[in-house]
Each structure stands twice: as structure tokens, then as C-alpha cells.
Amino acid sequence: MQILICLICSPENKQKMVSECQAADAILLTYACDRPATLDRLSTYWLPELRRLDIKVPVIVVGCKLDLRDEQQVSLEQVMAPIMQQFREIETCIECSALRQIQVPEVFYYAQKAVLHPTAPLFDQESQSLKPRCVRALKRIFILCDHDRDGALSDAELNDFQVRCFNAPLQPTEIVGVKKVVQEKMPEGVNEHGLTLTGFLFLHALFIEKGRLETTWTVLRKFGYDNDIKLRDDLLPSIFKRAPDQSVEMTNEAMEFLKGIFYIFDVDNDGALRPAELDDLFSTAPDSYFCKYSPWSDVPYKDAADKNVLGGLSLEGFLSEWSLMTLLDPASSLANLIYIGYPGDPASAFQITRRRRLDRKKQQSQRNVFQCFVFGPKNGGKSALLNSLIGWNFSQRYTVTTSERFAANIVELPGEVKKTLVMREVPEDSVKDLLSNKESLAPCDIAVFVHDSSDENSWKKAKKLLLLVASHGENNGYEVPCLIISAKDDLDPYPLVIQDSTRVSQDMGIETPIPVSMKLGDFNNVFSKIITAAQQPHRSLPETEAGKNRKQYRQLVNRSLMFVSVGAAVAVVGLAAYRVYASRKNTSS
Known part of the structure; x- marks a missing residue:
């Protein structure tokens, strides 16, 4: 631990002072008790200078030469109160005398305490309240300790908490005393079941106000938090080693936990999580991770799953959002899972899928989450297909898709088997950029090519995209099953389109086109067929003429x-x- 003592009489050698300040864990600012003018120098030079240099470490103000201070001078508290009000980085103030060895050990004790148990991350001195990130961390700890999920810590749960954090049980009289203190100051802090979250937070605010910061920091560190009140990096592995054609999925154990969480936070029992309920669920995550509590308030998760008319996320939509986040960003998914209170080993929450090329050899995929790339020309029906997956009503209004969009939902297959389908819509203008990467099709379990069956030009563009994707897969070793979807079946089909699309599917060795009408709600089991084709990755692999020639050669x-x-x-x-x-x-x- 490095403690830097800044002497106000020595502002020279500034560059060295700056580098020393930046390397320090704490800074002691000193002044002479017998010379009041030196105290003014703190607020006019040193404290503003530390701010200008963006030095964010605890500051201890030390009055030296206490033995020479005039007894008629104003007390330290009165003098320092306005300065501490202006400069919140000041951790504490103390006077000492090196000559007479008065309170010298205390100076270094407070400096050490300021580093090990800093006030700033926990408490807002101005509002005299716990900081939001501290509240979120303590709320998560409370939830983890509330084993029966009744919203209160019983005497037994309080005792377990005490043993876990401080390696010593609470005596029955001590538990009674704790609850009595809370009830006197905050009646809602205790109910018939025990200590509520309100009471739990009140206790920690009380500890901090009384200078017992080590109590709260011990609790936080026992539950894995660092000095920034975020879970330590070793608890949140950010790397999931896998081949390009492997994906990450949640295990059944994690999914069952999430189902339980859904019903706990569905306060109104309407079978959906309203935005406020969803924010409450994620309110134990640190604010540095998300602009809002919910990690799904922005793309690619926003509007990617099934919701009711009031914007509430259904259970299927909730689980689908988790599957989507795990597929796209497993590190964030793991972090969120732990922050909302997953009690198990993080390793038990995720699994790496088998390589797709091995799936082809085995002629069967064991995956539970399938990613489908959706290609097609503008106004061909791609967006309507995604909307249908998440239960959105058909809209006559056409909007051009300019960036990738995701939709995810759980699909029930014959035999009551459920799989999650993630559809990734690729805008027509983005296909070439996507395929410029040799491994771009590695995450793809199946590709579908959607066209307007009443428009010959739409089919020609879809066919061109199909040949482009098939060639890319053949050339780079990431062949994917492909299906053709003839959308807008409610319109008069163009005869040549039907004939040519059927011929192309036969020539390339894939299934015949699937006719659908999203307007009429005639889905023709298209989502089930997509997953079935993805589960048998050795089938529906398109072959181009060039590919056939290479194979024959x-x-x-x-x-x-x-x-x-x-x-x-x-x-x-x-x-x-x-x-x-x-x-x-x-x-x-």
C-alpha cells in the first residue's frame, strides 16, 4: 500500500508529485495547526489540483504540530465541515503531534482504513444515503440469503448470513437486539417473517454512518465484490473457448432457475414480466453494465421476443431472450445470471455444443438452440417471418430492414420436444459484407431464403443469394442446410417462379420450397420444419454445379x-x- 504525504510547503518538483499521486493508494494532505493560513492552502490549491489531475483515491487531511495549536482556536470539526462539504473525496480529518507522539499511529490507521474500507463507493455524504451500486449489491446479497424467498431474513437466515460473513453465529439476544434497533428507527424494516430488505439496507447505512465501514466491506467481499462494487473478474470469466462452429447454451439447471425467477418477479401473476418487473429483476446488477437495469432494453434484444399487448415478456419470451444473449454474448449472460442470484457453480449454467461438422458426421445435432440466417430480397417477406415467430400480428405497412435484426422463440416439435429458434435477418445489401469473412457461416445452423412467390424478380434475387451462400459454404468448409420459403402465398403465385424454385431445389439436393402466408396466418409449420432440417445437418446441404464438379473430380x-x-x-x-x-x-x- 502506497500512502503519499503532500506537504503544502513543497509545491516544487511538480512532475514528480503528479506521478507519485497517480501511483498512490491514499493521500495525506498536511497543514500546520499553529498556522491557519496553511489550512486555506488546502482548499485553494491542493484539493483543486488533485481534482484537476483526476486523482481518485481517498484523501486524509492531517493537522500537524497539535502541541503548538492555540487552545482558543475553533474546533477541527467546525473548521473542516465546509471544506469536506465542498470536497467529498476527503475521507477523514485528524490532528496529531509528531513531537509528542499524539495520535500519530491513528493517522496511518485511518489512511489504511480509507484504502481497505473506502467510504466513497458505498455512501453519498451529501444525501447521507447508500449509493445505488451499493444498494444493488446488498440487494443481491439479501436475495441470496433469503433461502425461502419470503422477502425477509428469518432468525435462522440471519444467523447463516453472520456465520458466512464473520465466521461466528449470532446469539438469540443479539438477533432480538438488531431487529429492535431497526424497528425503532424504521418500522417497515421488520415484519412477521424477519428482517426485510429495507431493514437490511438501513442496518448497513447505520454501520457506515457510525464509521464501521469494515462491516459492510466484509459482507461485500465475502460475496465476491471488489472495490468498485462489481463482482471480481475471476467470478465472471469472459472467455468461452470454442471453435467457430460451436455455440454456447444454457443448461437445464440454469433454465429451471430462470423459470423460478420469472414466477417470483411476476408480482401480478399475469404470466408476463412488465418492464417495471423486469427492471426489478435486474436491479441487482451494477449500473456500469447497462444504461438501464434490463440488459434487453436495446438492440439486438429489444423487440426480439414474445410480448403481450402491454409490453410484458412472456415466460417463453423471457427464456428466449436468455438463450439469445447466451448465443451472442455468453460472458454478459453469465454476468447477468450471477447478478440476479444464480446460486450454483457458474460452470453448471453453460455448455459448449458439439462442432457442427461433427454433427454432420453423426447425422444428428444435439443442440437446443438453433440459429437460422434469413436471406432474401427487399420486400420478400423476411421481416414478416421473424414477426410471426414472436407472435406479432401481420402488418401491411412495409419498412425496409437496414440492419441485422434478431427474433427468438421456443418452438414445440412433434413429441412435445421444445427447441429454441433464433432467426437472424440479414438485409439484402449486407450479404456481401457478411460473406467477406470466411467464417461468417460458422455460427449458422440453417439458412432460409425468403422470396415473394408472386414476383419473378424477387425469386431471381433469392436464387442468386442461395447460390452465393452455397458457394461460400463449399469453398470455406462451413456448408449449412438451406431451405427455400415461398412467402405471400395468399397472392397469385407466378407460375414460372413455382416451377423454377422447385427445379432449383431438386438440382441442389434440398427440400422443395415451403409456401407460407403470414397475412393469412398460414405458417405451414415452417418453424418446426426449419428446426427439423437443422437437427439433421447432413441433409438439405445445397450443391452448386461447381461443387458437384469438384466432388466428381x-x-x-x-x-x-x-x-x-x-x-x-x-x-x-x-x-x-x-x-x-x-x-x-x-x-x-
Whole structure:
């Protein structure tokens, strides 16, 4: 621990002072008790200078030469109160005398305490209240300790909390005393079940006000928080090592936990989480992670899942959002899961899927979450397909999709098997940029190509995209199953489109086009068919002419090599037989 003592009489050698300040864990600002003018120098030079240099460490103001101070001077509290009001970074003030060894050890004790148990992250001196991030952390701790989820800490739960944090149980009289103190100051802090969250927060604010910051910091650190009141990095692994064609999914254990959380926070029991309930659920996460409590308030999660007419997220939508976040950003998903109170080992919450190329060899995918890339021309029906997945009503109004969009929902397959389908809409103008990366199709479990079945030009563009994606997969080793979707089946189909799309599907070795009408609600089990095709990744793999030619060439080469190998083997056998014959002839003669 580095403590820097800034002497107000030594402002020279400024560059060295700046570097020392930036490396310090705490700063002691000193003045002479017998010279009041030196105290003024604190607020006119040193404290503003530390702010200008953006030095964010605890500051201890130390009055030296206490033995020379005039007894008629105003008390330290009266003198320092306005300065501390203006400069909140001041942790504490103390006077001492080095000559007479008065309170010298206390100076360094407070400096050490300011580093190990700082006030600033926990408490707002101006409002005299706990800071929001501290409240969120303590709320998470309260939820983790409230084992029966009744909104209060019983005597047994309080005792467990005490043992976990301080390695010592509470005596029954101590528990009674704690609850009595809370009830006298804040009646709502205690109910028939025990200490409420309000009472729990009040206790910690009381500890801090009385200077017992070590109590709150001990609790926070026992539950994994660092000095910024965020969970330590070792508790939040940010790297999930996997191949490009592997994905991350939540385990059944994590999903069951999330189902329980959903019902706990669905306060009005309407089967959906309203925005306020969702914010409450995520209110234990630090504000540095999100602009709002919910991590789904912005793209790509916003409007990506099933909601009711009031904007409430259904259980299926809630679980789908988690699956989507785990697929796209597993590190954030893990962080959120832990912050909302997941009690198990983080390793038990996630699993890495098998490589997709191995799935093709096994002719079966074991995944529970499938990502579908949706290609197609403008106004071909891509957005309507995504909207249908999350239960949105069909809209006649057409809006051009200019950036990638996601939709996710749980789809029930025959036999009551449920899988999550994530659809990623790729704008027509973005396809070439997407395919400029050799591994761009690695995360794709299946690709669909949507076109307006009444528009010949729409089909021509979709076919071009299909050939482009198929070629990219063949060339880079990331072939994906493909399906053609003939949208707007309620309109008069263009005969040549039907004929050509059917012929193309047969030539490329994929299933025949699937007709759908989102306007009429005729989905033709399209989402179930998409997942079924993704589960059997060895099928519906499109082959281009170039791909077929390369395959035939490789087969020809392999046959030629086989013939050469057989011929060589025959020659070797013949040579060996000749040598045996010659040897016997020489022996007989």
C-alpha cells in the first residue's frame, strides 16, 4: 500500500508529485495547526489540483504540530465541515503531534482504513444515503440469503448470513437486539417473517454512518465484490473457448432457475414480466453494465421476443431472450445470471455444443438452440417471418430492414420436444459484407431464403443469394442446410417462379420450397420444419454445379489413386513371386 504525504510547503518538483499521486493508494494532505493560513492552502490549491489531475483515491487531511495549536482556536470539526462539504473525496480529518507522539499511529490507521474500507463507493455524504451500486449489491446479497424467498431474513437466515460473513453465529439476544434497533428507527424494516430488505439496507447505512465501514466491506467481499462494487473478474470469466462452429447454451439447471425467477418477479401473476418487473429483476446488477437495469432494453434484444399487448415478456419470451444473449454474448449472460442470484457453480449454467461438422458426421445435432440466417430480397417477406415467430400480428405497412435484426422463440416439435429458434435477418445489401469473412457461416445452423412467390424478380434475387451462400459454404468448409420459403402465398403465385424454385431445389439436393402466408396466418409449420432440417445437418446441404464438379473430380482422383495402388500392389506381388521362382530354379540346378 502506497500512502503519499503532500506537504503544502513543497509545491516544487511538480512532475514528480503528479506521478507519485497517480501511483498512490491514499493521500495525506498536511497543514500546520499553529498556522491557519496553511489550512486555506488546502482548499485553494491542493484539493483543486488533485481534482484537476483526476486523482481518485481517498484523501486524509492531517493537522500537524497539535502541541503548538492555540487552545482558543475553533474546533477541527467546525473548521473542516465546509471544506469536506465542498470536497467529498476527503475521507477523514485528524490532528496529531509528531513531537509528542499524539495520535500519530491513528493517522496511518485511518489512511489504511480509507484504502481497505473506502467510504466513497458505498455512501453519498451529501444525501447521507447508500449509493445505488451499493444498494444493488446488498440487494443481491439479501436475495441470496433469503433461502425461502419470503422477502425477509428469518432468525435462522440471519444467523447463516453472520456465520458466512464473520465466521461466528449470532446469539438469540443479539438477533432480538438488531431487529429492535431497526424497528425503532424504521418500522417497515421488520415484519412477521424477519428482517426485510429495507431493514437490511438501513442496518448497513447505520454501520457506515457510525464509521464501521469494515462491516459492510466484509459482507461485500465475502460475496465476491471488489472495490468498485462489481463482482471480481475471476467470478465472471469472459472467455468461452470454442471453435467457430460451436455455440454456447444454457443448461437445464440454469433454465429451471430462470423459470423460478420469472414466477417470483411476476408480482401480478399475469404470466408476463412488465418492464417495471423486469427492471426489478435486474436491479441487482451494477449500473456500469447497462444504461438501464434490463440488459434487453436495446438492440439486438429489444423487440426480439414474445410480448403481450402491454409490453410484458412472456415466460417463453423471457427464456428466449436468455438463450439469445447466451448465443451472442455468453460472458454478459453469465454476468447477468450471477447478478440476479444464480446460486450454483457458474460452470453448471453453460455448455459448449458439439462442432457442427461433427454433427454432420453423426447425422444428428444435439443442440437446443438453433440459429437460422434469413436471406432474401427487399420486400420478400423476411421481416414478416421473424414477426410471426414472436407472435406479432401481420402488418401491411412495409419498412425496409437496414440492419441485422434478431427474433427468438421456443418452438414445440412433434413429441412435445421444445427447441429454441433464433432467426437472424440479414438485409439484402449486407450479404456481401457478411460473406467477406470466411467464417461468417460458422455460427449458422440453417439458412432460409425468403422470396415473394408472386414476383419473378424477387425469386431471381433469392436464387442468386442461395447460390452465393452455397458457394461460400463449399469453398470455406462451413456448408449449412438451406431451405427455400415461398412467402405471400395468399397472392397469385407466378407460375414460372413455382416451377423454377422447385427445379432449383431438386438440382441442389434440398427440400422443395415451403409456401407460407403470414397475412393469412398460414405458417405451414415452417418453424418446426426449419428446426427439423437443422437437427439433421447432413441433409438439405445445397450443391452448386461447381461443387458437384469438384466432388466428381475428387472421386475420379481417388479412384485413379486406388487403381494405381492396386496396380502397384500387383506389381510388388508379381516381383516377389518371380524372385521366389528364380530362387527355386537356381537351387534345383
